[in-house]
Amino acid sequence: MISLTSPVETRAHHWPAGLKLGLLSLVTFGLFFVDSVIFHGLFLAFVAVLYALPGTVFFKNGWKHLKILWPFVFIVVVWHLFTDELPLGLTVAFRMMSAVGMANLVTMTTRLSDMIDVVHWLTRPLRKLGFNPRVLELSIALVIRMTPVLVSKGQKLTLAWRARSTRRSGWRIILPFTVLALDDADHVAEALKARGGLTNQENQERK
Numbered sequence: 001m002i003s004l005t006s007p008v009e010t011r012a013h014h015w016p017a018g019l020k021l022g023l024l025s026l027v028t029f030g031l032f033f034v035d036s037v038i039f040h041g042l043f044l045a046f047v048a049v050l051y052a053l054p055g056t057v058f059f060k061n062g063w064k065h066l067k068i069l070w071p072f073v074f075i076v077v078v079w080h081l082f083t084d085e086l087p088l089g090l091t092v093a094f095r096m097m098s099a100v101g102m103a104n105l106v107t108m109t110t111r112l113s114d115m116i117d118v119v120h121w122l123t124r125p126l127r128k129l130g131f132n133p134r135v136l137e138l139s140i141a142l143v144i145r146m147t148p149v150l151v152s153k154g155q156k157l158t159l160a161w162r163a164r165s166t167r168r169s170g171w172r173i174i175l176p177f178t179v180l181a182l183d184d185a186d187h188v189a190e191a192l193k194a195r196g197g198l199t200n201q202e203n204q205e206r207k
Helices: 017-031 037-052 056-082 086-108 112-129 133-164 170-194 197-206
Strands: none
Touching (some): 017 112, 037 086
């Protein structure tokens, strides 16, 4: 498993994780109250500038993680073009790219352990209701860390198909990709069991 944290250190790396996550939530929430395509276009340009400020290496690293959005952007724009609502489609696409782009900025400039500490602090009152915060913390950590791994394996499957066939892979790699994902899930589950699972961690924390 790998981390999404950028190897290029920026000023944002020294900001508190809670502050960055709070600002991300407020700004993302606010984007849904604005319907102007011009505003969202300018805001997306602003997000692009934020990626460019730390330098070329940071920009390329961030762009690599955002390329997965292009199929969704294409579908949204084409659909709204077909329904004669192109401005609305562009608004949705710009808003989606801005929101995901900012979230990616936070993960690139924040250690995973710091984000988990924020979640742990927020969910602490739920212990009185019998909720185990470790479940949520572990789920967030696994999603953040395993997503780029699965994307990388999907790309390798596509390249392997292209090396053996002139036809496009398309849906044909869905089954092997699913098998790979399930196999990774089994390995992670076994690793957690070998370390005592969530119950063992909870007992150690109580001691």
